[in-house]
Amino acid sequence: MHIVYPVVVSVLLFSVGVYGVLARRNTILVLMSVELMLNAVNLNLVAFDVWLRDRLHSGQVLTLFVIVIAAAEVGLGLAIVLALFRNRRTVDIDHLRALAEPDGPAQPPPPSADGAPGASGAASTERGEGAL
Amino acid sequence: MTEAVPSYLSPTGQEVVFLLLGAVAVGSALLVVTTRQLVHAALWLVVCFGALAGCYLVLTAEFVAWVQVLIYVGAVVVLLLFGIMLTRAPIGRSADLDSGNRLVAALVAVATAAVLVTVVVDGFRTAYAPLKPGAGAARELGASVFATWVLPFEALSVLLLAALIGAIVLSRTDIPGGPPTDESGGD
Known part of the structure; x- marks a missing residue:
């Protein structure tokens, strides 16, 4: 097995994951893209473990660890997404700008540019800032 | 090689x-x-x-x-x-699964x-x-995990437990003593 094949497959998977993280708007889809990137890393680890014929099996053991950490990550991430959905009624990361810096000093509601679910989004944003 | x-x-x-x-x-x-x-x-x-x-x-x-x-x-x-x-x-x-960029x-x-x-x-x-074949079988990998990688393995189990507790705490709504908001339990 030429090592180039698994490594190139892993590179392609990683860049697909990069595209997904950057281009998707739904938070769950972003989580899926993160999983794709983690899987690319796993494929790399397994390929190099096979290539180097490691006696300690570092690559494959590390792959198992990465899988476990990915499971923990997706569990926590989904808990955060659900808490977000409970509070804000949306999981669109484009609308979750409560932690962003305001564009200018004279603009009380920061996400004034996008207005589609503006009523609930802006209201909850104001409530969040009031709580702070 | x-x-x-x-x-x-x-x-x-x-x-x-x-x-x-x-x-x-x-x-x-x-x-x-x-x-x-x-x-x-x-x-x-x-x-x-x-x-x-x-x-x-x-x-x-x-x-x-x-x-x-x-x-x-x-x-x-x-x-x-x-x-x-x-x-x-x-x-x-x-239609709105993709963002503008x-x-x-x-x-x-x-x-x-x-x-x-x-x-x-x-x-x-x-x-x-x-x-x-056989280099990545469960026997070899298990021997490796429990001989060489025991300490990271145990640390990982603690991490899993922490993630479990964190997920439970994050997703429960009836835990008192959250952030000091005046409303108690929105929905």
């Missing part, structure tokens, strides 16, 4: 199978990030992870392949589907892929590993 590299023009059966599985994985990953239906993205993710498990099998990493099937296909995708259902996502086709994202992804493929092909053109 670098002695007697066989030609790229006569691929072995294992390489052909691996490349087919890799094409399935990359293709379904592309569908995950481009499909217009949220549930279909999760289902294509199953296909992608399954093909990757096949890749691990071809690379003689059997135990990792089965763990991949168990945890990724079994647990992670089910969790993601739960998340999709609980956030009341539209089941049908929805799709072109920039595609540009960044293509640039990443180009740079990495160039570097990787240049660096590992002569790397060849003859596949020896």
Whole structure:
């Protein structure tokens, strides 16, 4: 097995994951893209473990660890997404700008540019800032 | 490791199978990030992870392949589907799954892929590993985990416990003493 094949497959998977993280708007889809990137890393680890014929099996053991950490990550991430959905009624990361810096000093509601679910989004944003 | 590299023009059966599985994985990953239906993205993710498990099998990493099937296909995708259902996502086709910076994202992804493929092909053109079955069996891997990697393994179990407790705490709504808001329990 030429090592180039698994490594190139892993590179392609990683860049697909990069595209997904950057281009998707739904938070769950972003989580899926993160999983794709983690899987690319796993494929790399397994390929190099096979290539180097490691006696300690570092690559494959590390792959198992990465899988476990990915499971923990997706569990926590989904808990955060659900808490977000409970509070804000949306999981669109484009609308979750409560932690962003305001564009200018004279603009009380920061996400004034996008207005589609503006009523609930802006209201909850104001409530969040009031709580702070 | 670098002695007697066989030609790229006569691929072995294992390489052909691996490349087919890799094409399935990359293709379904592309569908995950481009499909217009949220549930279909999760289902294509199953296909992608399954093909990757096949890749691990071809690379003689059997135990990792089965763990991949168990945890990724079994647990992670089910969790993601739960998340999709609980956030009341539209089941049908929805138009606003992509944000406005799709072109920039595609540009960044293509640039990443180009740079990495160039570097990787240049660096590992002569790397060849003859596949020896049994190197990644559960016996070998278990001996390795419980002899050499015991300490990280135990640390990882503590991390899993912490993640479990964190997920429970995050998703419960009836825990008193949250942030000092005047409203108690919004909904």
